[in-house]
Amino acid sequence: MADEGIRRDEPGEVLKQFQNEQASAETSTVMNVLGYGPHIRQARIEAYKASDRHWTAKARGTATFITTGSKAEGLTSFLESDIDELVVTERVICLEDGVDSSSVPVEKTIFRSCSRISYSGHCRLLLEKPGTPISRTVYNALCDDGFGRGLLSSDLYVNQWLNAKREEGIVQHERAGPSTPETFGVLERDTVRGLHFYCPSILTRWAARHRYWPSADVVREVVSLGAFVSPVGVKGSDYEHVEWRMCFNTGENVLINNLNDTQVNLYVLLKMVKKDVLKPQKKEVTSFTVKNIVLWIAENNPHSWFHERSLFHWLHEGLYALRVAIDTKQLPYYMIPGRNLMAACALDHEQKCSWIATIDEMRTEGPRMILRLPKIRQAIIAHPEPLRWYSGRRIELEMLQLICRNRHFLGMDVETDVIMQAINSRQMEILREVGMRMIMEGSRVNDLQNVWISMLM
Structure with missing residues (x-):
């Protein structure tokens, strides 16, 4: 190819x-x-953008939360797949070789990417200047490159987050590549802790390609969103434990949504x-x-x-x-x-x-x-009328769930918020209606919670 x-x-x-x-x-x-369809996709996209804004605001300038993968693309329903999340620390910036670092604020730790001896799309991160103060997580992930210079270990960085204290009710699972998988209730989340990566030459080469798509405006937006590095090396590489992978999650979200x-x-x-x-x-x-x-x-x-x-x-x-x-x-x-x-x-x-x-x-x-x-x-072998009836209610249930989720993030409470009360009431109507039709068609339905889970899977 x-x-x-x-x-x-x-x-x-x-x-x-x-x-x-x-x-x-x-x-x-x-x-x-x-x-x-486009309407439900857009509703999902906007809902997860809203939750990203909530968690980013809650971090008070220390981190940016970015939903990635199928959830950010609006292509999976509420419980259909894991929530893939990139959490980017704001205390660190990684610079492509040759980029001037003089304008970087003194409180930020600066790493310089070294990609000449790494596989394409990967790099190692050499400490250029510690921040004031340097993040404890970053400090504990530093090792010596053999020449007295600080080298940021991707393995040690992930392990710092694996050992971090979790909120009550969250179950931590084994590491999966760069991610730290968690379960809370019926939801599963894969979180990757990444760093900002300023790489103008890579994005300029991408933007300069001959293409039919996307439009020039979208290309400029993707370039403006920049890049990140995630803590994972090339499998089997001698330097896998200190390699980082270049990624463009926000730009790829924009591309898929266009x-x-x-x-x-x-x-x-x-x-x-x-x-x-x-x-x-x-x-x-x-x-x-x-x-x-x-x-x-x-x-x-x-x-x-x-x-x-x-x-x-x-x-x-x-x-x-x-x-x-x-x-x-x-x-x-x-x-x-x-x-x-x-x-x-x-x-x-x-x-x-x-x-x-x-x-x-x-x-x-x-x-x-x-x-x-x-x-x-x-869907093809189903009778059109029952399929449309069920799909309409399933999509409505999911739309209501997304609205309810974001109102919860905004601090609304079902005991006092009339909108959340109306959402819960309508959700129960849908679940009873679907459950009754299932019983009429020969199913045994004893728990509407199971109906809720199956409809949102």
């Missing part, structure tokens, strides 16, 4: 007539019913293929892999070619790109093409051959490939 990413059509080449247009349009309609509906549906379908068809056990292929495939496809093709009647064409193209990535173990990172996202995947020959054969079968099946995806298959 070329360094510039996924490109199957030369610029200016006229795309052939799309096939399976009717099936594409019908699948797009089904996905709207299932909760992937995809059109067909591009979003392509992303969702490819994630379903990954989860329900390939079923990776060791993160050989991840949602991040799929995201990068979609971003490359969007950048390299005219925006007008992405419409609801072309969905199956792009699903075919996305599967082809996924097949190539699996076959060659090559997929350039969208923000830094020199970084190969498949470099460290634990993909053995037998599994690779099996996945390639499965993808080849899907690409020859045409629209019938969609029946391999349980969520889509169930």
Whole structure:
């Protein structure tokens, strides 16, 4: 796969007539019913932005909270997946080599990135100037680089947060890469503690690429949001314990939120293929892999070619790109093409051959490939009226839950806030209505809490 990413059509080449247009349009309609339409996506995005503002304000200038992943993209319901969260300390800044540090406030600790002897998209962080005072967490993660200079250990940094005291009711789990997973009630959260990374040359190279998408305004916004480093090295590297990975979480959130509906549906379908068809056990292929495939496809093709009647064409193209990535173990990172996202995947020959054969079968099946995806298959075989009835109530329940969650963050109490009381009342009406219909259709429903959980999964 070329360094510039996924490109199957030369610029200016006229795309052939799309096939399976009717099936594409019908699948797009089904996905709207299932909760992937623009209105519910935007409601989710705004709700998690509001919670980020709340926690950032509560940190009083010491940290910035950023929801990332599928929650920030508005693509999963309330309980459907973990909440991925990046917490960035405001006491530290990391600077790309060659960037002047004289304007950095004296209270901030400055690290200088050293990427010349690291894998692309990764770096080591050398202490240039301690802050006044230096953060205890940072100080305890410093080690010697062998030449008397302070080197920030990614391993030690994560371990500092693993050992931090938790609020009552939060259950801490084992470290997973750079994240510290936690459970509180029915919610699960993966938190990564990152640092600000000022890297103008990397973002300038990304912005200067020839592209059909995104627009110049969006490119400028992504550049303005900057970058971060997260505490994780390249698996198997001799310096894994002191390497940091460059990431662009806020910029990637903006990019995904600027995809059109067909591009979003392509992303969702490819994630379903990954989860329900390939079923990776060791993160050989991840949602991040799929995201990068979609971003490359969007950048390299005219925006007008992405419409609801072309969905199956792009699903075919996305599967082809996924097949190539699996076959060659090559997929350039969208923000830094020199970084190969498949470099460290634990993909053995037998599994690779099996996945390639499965993808080849899907690409020859045409629209019938969609029946391999349980969520889509169930929606297709369901009677339209019950499906729309249930989906409407499920989406309303989730919208109410998101509103209630953010009012709780703002300090509102159900005992005194009339809006939260009205939300709770309407939620109970929905749960009773759904529970009654389930009983009428032969289900045994004893607990509305279980109905609530199943509807928001």
